[in-house]
Amino acid sequence: MTEMPNSAEPVYVAIAFYVLAAVAVLGGLFMVSSRDMVRSALSLVLTLGSIAGLYVLLSADFLAVVQVLVYVGAIMILMLFAIMLTPGQVELPVSTQVIQKGIAGLVAVLMGVISLFVVTSTPWSLRPNPLDQETSARLGELMLTDFVLPFEIASLVLTAGLIGALVIARED
């Protein structure tokens, strides 16, 4: 019988959330500010791993494992291969970088402030008891009944994307 997060002590849930959230945010900040591409990619791996932990807190058990398998295990490996195949690209600053980073930071902060205001002031229609069951069986059932069309189209998108990527990146 698996223990789901709603039955845990709120203090432990809070500690877990704050630790995982801090790791995710710090990893993200290090990723966008690092000049070395490999360090950037590895700190994104750290962020994605802590997001997988957050999915466990959100009772998304299947999604947490899929996050580690797909995002960390496949997509980040792909990024690391691309970093390996485009060598010597240490980000040296150019004169326009200061202005660009300033404007980018301003836009990001503005968007963040507005979004945070909207998020904390909207009266969300919360469920009386948050969802807290095992999800794997139900996800499989939904994917083959209500969501069969997006499921099939997603496999078409992946096939087309991979064939396209092979053709584009091919040596000829």
Next chain:
Amino acid sequence: MGQATIGLQHFLALSTVLFCIGMYGALSRRNAVGVLLSIELMLNGVNVMMVAFNKYIGTAQSGAFDLTGQLFAIFIMAVAAAEAAVGLAIIIAVYRLRRTVAVDRLDLMRG
């Protein structure tokens, strides 16, 4: 916010922060692979939001086991994988031709 129990708004605030950090990276990085990494962070921020909505939002009659948010997140992951593959293939092809992936040097189409 500020209570001991972690609720929807905590996860939404985290999702917003991750999205904005990713947006800053996508707008300010010079390396094209760095831009793609930042886009992946933005997509993950949105995924956290989807799963948080799935857990906390609903009506009293939502006894039926509704997993739309988690399914959305799975499909976002699939599309992100395809997009990362194609984007990185393009970057590799461009590197082969121009020996650089700095986005400010790739301006052949500029007027």
